[in-house]
Amino acid sequence: MKSQGGDPDEELVVRVGRGDPAAIQALMARKLPRMLQLARRMLDDAIEAEDVTQELFLRAWKQAPSWQPGVARFDTWLHRVAVNLCYDRLRRRRETLMAEPPEQADLGPAPDRGLQARDTGRRVEAALAALPDRQREAVVLCHYQELSNIDAAALMSVSVEALESLLSRARRALRAALADMRE
Structure with missing residues (x-):
């Protein structure tokens, strides 16, 4: 086809x-x-x-x-x-x-692996949501949608170098937001 x-x-x-x-x-x-x-x-x-x-x-x-x-x-x-x-x-x-702050996910220890995995997923999603829009877009297109850097850069109307810069800043921010998970 x-x-x-x-x-x-x-x-x-x-x-x-x-x-x-x-x-x-x-x-x-x-x-x-x-x-x-x-x-x-x-x-x-x-x-x-x-x-x-x-x-x-x-x-x-x-x-x-x-x-x-x-x-x-x-x-x-x-x-x-x-x-x-x-x-x-x-x-x-x-x-x-909204007048009230958004609900915070419970970041306490999970009683079993399923809950821990769900907690980890929520934290990753929250960290992703906290990224600036363009950084989040770059991460979603490259890592979740599995587009090549060339295709993602074209889609975002930026150079490949600019896309790689967005990805680098996003990865640093995600690492910092999720640093306590590696301990």
Whole structure:
């Protein structure tokens, strides 16, 4: 299903644009899990992530009939729209700050491994959420979405060197935030 232009989704997107139900199902199966994971990590909120992912695919279906192969890879476009939708949500959160501070996760010792693993996961997610937006975006794209530095840099409209700088600062911040976990 790989196109000659290097976009493995091109044929599928064209078929989606024609309203082919099998193509819609195939594209959803291929893209939904990663896009939902991206939104969850960017927003740290499963419900908002589902809303963002739904909006993302509505935009994809609307865009599919007019998709121009060769202009951009569909996956790159999909990631960019997802990240932008997440940033919109994050901006709205900042604009409507709540009067009370957010709940803090219990950082005490867990009684068993399952709880400890969940606690560790929560702490990592909280440390990730505390990163500046661009650093979090770089980490999510490279480490969780497994994009190459070249693809992530292109998606973020920065040089590879700038992306590596964002990743380096993010890693330092995460190490510092999670330092007590290594002891």
